[in-house]
Amino acid sequence: MSEWLERHVPKVVLAPSFVAILFFVYGFIAWTAWVSLTRSRLMPKYDIEGFIQYERLFAAPRWDTAMNNLFIFGTLFIVISMILGLLLAILLDQKIRTEGVIRTIYLYPMALSMIVTGTAWKWILNPGLGIEAMVRGWGYEDFKFDWLVNSDLAIYTVVIAGVWQSSGFVMALFLAGLRSVDGEIIKAAQVDGIPTWRIYSAIIIPSMAPIFLSAFIVLSHLAIKSFDLVIALTGGGPGYATDLPATYMYAMAFSRGDIGQAASSAMIMMAVVFAIVVPYLYSELRAAKND
Amino acid sequence: MTDMTVTNARSGGLSKIALRWILYILLGIFALYYLMPLFVMLTTSLKSLDEIRTGSLVALPRDVTFDAWRTAWSGACTGIQCEGLQPYFWNSVLIAVPAVMISTLLGAMNGYVVAQWRFKGANIIFSLMLFGCFIPFQVVLLPMATTLGKLGLAGTIPGLIFVHVVYGLGFTTLFFRNYYVTIPQELVKAAKVDGAGFFRIFWSIFLPLSLPIIVVTVIWQFTQIWNDFLFGVSFSQAGTQPITVALNNIVNSTTGVKEYNVDMAAAIIAALPTLLVYVVAGKYFIRGLTAGSVKG
Known part of the structure; x- marks a missing residue:
């Protein structure tokens, strides 16, 4: 008995976590998938009816807005964060004496809760008292910056706050990448008199392709899961102009009492995440095996 | 001949110094961008409501008051309850x-x-x-x-x-x-x-x-x-x-x-x-x- 235990103790130790993940991740995904195929409203039902929830979802203007917003927000958030992050990393890579301090400043927003970030930017972007009022106070009486309360532009305020929060992190990723490029090659290029910008554009940046991919994965993951930032900054409003899939799902689940819609929208979110993450993870795991 | 190399080196040095300056100024501007929200939060939290309404977003508080902090910690309302955070x-x-x-x-x-x-x-x-x-x-x-x-x-x-x-x-x-x-x-x-x-x-x-x-x-x-x-x-x-x-x-x-x-x-x-x-x-x-x- 004790010998058996000795031999199987690693499995016994891993078992509770494994069972928990199996049940609370995969079991729950299965549950949500199942319910997304039923007519569940306030209470879950378990008779499968086909894809009616998805048909309802794709016919709902609010979901349409949410997906459009995800596209606008996701694209801008990822592109701007990457460009800004890369720029900052290159600037910081020039043997800056105060690099440590500056890096700390660029990265601290990542330690904040999205609710805090949203609260801060909600105040800064408040038309009556924030930036708009400030610039008007300088004498530019016609200055207008009311994106936060403008249904067509409010989604861009989410981009502003999101980029502020995450670009420092992208900078840290790129900086680590820049530092890992082989110094000998750069030295050789410098000896040959190749200008610095060419060294970056032709040697360093192309060699960082894996980091671009990592940054893209992390940022797109953040974008799809964005929930708290929208809640704190705009509350999904004006109306539902800044709804994202995550806020749509939450509204259906907890305030509209429409479990079928909540489940089907959650499944779509997961499909989007997996379409991006699974190929990446798969290649990572394979690479790890080959090491 | 010697003169020329000296001037060349010097002008190279000058443009290098100018570049350094531009670099540091850029880094400084970005640092301000990241710090600005924290600065605004902090100064706003130390102002009275009157000062907030009349003053500018980025102005330093004229009369520093910790009332807002006290309220936030132990008096602000989250819905019906008012016990602060x-x-x-x-x-x-x-x-x-x-x-x-x-x-x-x-x-x-x-x-x-x-x-x-x-x-x-x-x-x-x-x-x-x-x-x-x-x-x-x-x-x-x-x-x-x-x-x-x-x-x-x-x-x-x-x-x-x-x-x-x-x-x-x-x-x-x-x-x-x-x-x-x-x-x-x-x-x-x-x-x-x-x-x-x-x-x-x-x-x-x-x-x-x-x-x-x-x-x-x-x-x-x-x-x-x-x-x-x-x-x-x-x-x-x-x-x-x-x-x-x-x-x-x-x-x-x-x-x-x-x-x-x-x-x-x-x-x-x-x-x-x-x-x-x-x-x-x-x-x-x-x-x-x-x-x-x-x-x-």
Whole structure:
């Protein structure tokens, strides 16, 4: 008995976590998938009816807005964060004496809760008292910056706050990448008199392709899961102009009492995440095996 | 001839100095961009409401007052209750501390098994746990709400601890696994020959080596759990809300006069613990952030 235990103790130790993940991740995904195929409203039902929830979802203007917003927000958030992050990393890579301090400043927003970030930017972007009022106070009486309360532009305020929060992190990723490029090659290029910008554009940046991919994965993951930032900054409003899939799902689940819609929208979110993450993870795991 | 080289060198030096200046100015401008919201939050929290209405967003406070901080801590209304952030701050502590400890401990054991005691299927188990890190939590919200209800944990702090442990396991296991996998397997083999068992080897060989990764994991988990909003808002009720939910309620409560200074003080209070961790242990914080995304 004790010998058996000795031999199987690693499995016994891993078992509770494994069972928990199996049940609370995969079991729950299965549950949500199942319910997304039923007519569940306030209470879950378990008779499968086909894809009616998805048909309802794709016919709902609010979901349409949410997906459009995800596209606008996701694209801008990822592109701007990457460009800004890369720029900052290159600037910081020039043997800056105060690099440590500056890096700390660029990265601290990542330690904040999205609710805090949203609260801060909600105040800064408040038309009556924030930036708009400030610039008007300088004498530019016609200055207008009311994106936060403008249904067509409010989604861009989410981009502003999101980029502020995450670009420092992208900078840290790129900086680590820049530092890992082989110094000998750069030295050789410098000896040959190749200008610095060419060294970056032709040697360093192309060699960082894996980091671009990592940054893209992390940022797109953040974008799809964005929930708290929208809640704190705009509350999904004006109306539902800044709804994202995550806020749509939450509204259906907890305030509209429409479990079928909540489940089907959650499944779509997961499909989007997996379409991006699974190929990446798969290649990572394979690479790890080959090491 | 000599003259020319001297001037050349000098003008080269000058443009180099000019470039350095431009570089530092750019870096400074970006630093201002990142600091501006924190600066605005801090100054706004120290102003009176009158000064906020009449003054400029970026102006320093004329009369510094801590009233807003006092209200935010112990008097601001989150819906019908007006006890400030204080009780919710402690809720977050009560949720985060046990959840961080349990998930870190389990992650260490799991990582140790997956990295050093490979058995058939261990890799599949690890892959399944890893994939679990990346699901959007919306996909488990509904069944978790039902399950917590059945377990009698709906709206309780133990319920939230449980949720954070379960969905933190993937990451903590990943952190420890990636750390332990770099330790040569001969070490375990040699210890086994000497008659040491599974726990003994963990306790006297691996744990003493683990301080850096424990710090990384604890910081990562603490930041995640302290800053969590989705689980907090979905699985708590009036008395058990974490601080992020309470902050959002204070900011978006529609009763009475809008007290922007209180909102800002409350936001800073909610941010302080993780900011403190970041300032004190930034190196480990960054390591955690990049652990999942950069190999090696």
